[in-house]
Amino acid sequence: MSGGSIPSNFLKNVLNNGIGRYVCQMKRVTFKFCKQRNDSQGTRDFIENHLLDFTNAHPGVVVYIQPRNNRPSKIVAEYLNGRSEGIATTKMPQEEICQWLEHLRTRSGAEIVRLRKNHHTDNPSTQGVWHPFTNKDTSLNLAKFPDNDSYKVPSTVSTTDRLLEMGRKLRQEKLSEKS
Amino acid sequence: MANNRVLQWATFARTWWIFDANHQCHIKSAKRIALYLQGKHKPIYHPLSDIGDHVVVINTAGISMRNDFWRKWKYNHHTGYAGGHSVTSAWRLHELDQTKVVEKSVYATLPGNLLRRRMMRRLHLFTDDNVPDDILQNVTDQIRQVTVVPRLIQEYTQEELDAMPKLFDWPDDYEIEFKRRKEDDEIKKYLK
Numbered sequence: 604m605s606g607g608s609i610p611s612n613f614l615k616n617v618l619n620n621g622i623g624r625y626v627c628q629m630k631r632v633t634f635k636f637c638k639q640r641n642d643s644q645g646t647r648d649f650i651e652n653h654l655l656d657f658t659n660a661h662p663g664v665v666v667y668i669q670p671r672n673n674r675p676s677k678i679v680a681e682y683l684n685g686r687s688e689g690i691a692t693t694k695m696p697q698e699e700i701c702q703w704l705e706h707l708r709t710r711s712g713a714e715i716v717r718l719r720k721n722h723h724t725d726n727p728s729t730q731g732v733w734h735p736f737t738n739k740d741t742s743l744n745l746a747k748f749p750d751n752d753s754y755k756v757p758s759t760v761s762t763t764d765r766l767l768e769m770g771r772k773l774r775q776e777k778l779s780e781k782s
Numbered sequence: 783m784a785n786n787r788v789l790q791w792a793t794f795a796r797t798w799w800i801f802d803a804n805h806q807c808h809i810k811s812a813k814r815i816a817l818y819l820q821g822k823h824k825p826i827y828h829p830l831s832d833i834g835d836h837v838v839v840i841n842t843a844g845i846s847m848r849n850d851f852w853r854k855w856k857y858n859h860h861t862g863y864a865g866g867h868s869v870t871s872a873w874r875l876h877e878l879d880q881t882k883v884v885e886k887s888v889y890a891t892l893p894g895n896l897l898r899r900r901m902m903r904r905l906h907l908f909t910d911d912n913v914p915d916d917i918l919q920n921v922t923d924q925i926r927q928v929t930v931v932p933r934l935i936q937e938y939t940q941e942e943l944d945a946m947p948k949l950f951d952w953p954d955d956y957e958i959e960f961k962r963r964k965e966d967d968e969i970k971k972y973l974k
Contacts, residue, residue: 727786732789732790732792732793733793733824733825733826734792734793734795735792735795735797735824735835735922736922739923743922743923748800748918748921748922748923748924749800749802749840749911749921749924750924751802753924754802754924754925754926754927755927755930755931756926756927756928756929756930756931757930758930758931759930766947767945767946767947770947
């Protein structure tokens with residue numbers, strides 16, 4: 604799989620959730636398990652020992668229990684953004700199911716993808732974004748191009764100039780000797 | 783911010799620059815022009831984003847070369863067929879097309895990636911300073927020259943020439959200019 608086909612997205616949060624108040628994004632959780640099979644034993648133990656504690660602690664979450672004959676056990680969480688996440692809980696002890704449930708409850712429901720950037724801001728720049736005329740001299744607005752003088756390399760004293768100056772001095776010395 | 787989409791129109795806008803190539807070394811000029819064609823003068827530069835500017839180069843007929851590089855600098859070309867190799871001197875190429883030397887140096891300076899041809903299309907070359915108005919009106923800034931423009935002997939006044947110290951006078955029939963190769967029929971065909 605190349606980088607182009609792996610889904611990627613930018614870091615984002617659901618409506619600034621958690622800034623000021625927090626709304627649990629998980630709206631519904633369904634426990635699917637079998638009444639007979641051995642690999643659903645953990646789910647059955649969880650329902651017996653921990654489920655009521657969970658519902659008491661989180662009244663905003665709807666909990667469904669769905670026994671299915673001879674089918675693997677599973678937790679399916681549905682979120683406010685319309686997505687759902689499932690976790691297979693076959694052969695899992697009840698403690699581990701508690702941990703996965705907590706994981707599903709605290710998620711925002713957004714898909715877990717590769718992040719393009721590890722940072723995000725709603726205010727990219729307080730001083731304004733750069734554009735080609737940022738920090739440009741305002742005299743350029745009225746300038747006529749091509750400008751023949753302003754963009755030349757400043758000429759320094761050349762060897763010719765230095766020789767001419769030496770010649771002038773020599774001539775002056777000769778004149779002063781004569782007089 | 784709702785207007786973020788609009789703000790970046792200004793950020794990624796292409797601007798037009800003008801460069802006066804009169805008496806400028808074509809290699810040093812190409813290095814500087816290539817920066818603007820690639821967009822390396824912008825703080826938002828990224829090699830994968832196509833954010834180069836347009837560059838208008840005027841007076842390409844007046845470019846200069848050091849020493850006798852006009853004779854020694856060679857341009858090779860091969861047609862791909864047997865015996866298709868040809869070597870052209872810089873002076874000869876300059877006679878055939880006075881924008882070609884600058885174009886070739888800039889093309890050689892730009893990185894050899896897929897953006898190169900697109901960047902070359904944003905290079906506008908003119909042999910003199912007669913630029914069409916529809917191009918000149920886009921220009922918002924000028925690129926600084928790379929070398930000092932020398933003062934030509936014609937620009938000295940007669941008093942300055944007389945005051946110039948001389949050890950001897952050249953004979954009247956002395957040819958100061960380099961002797962040019964005799965124009966052959968092939969060149970005349972292109973020169974018109």
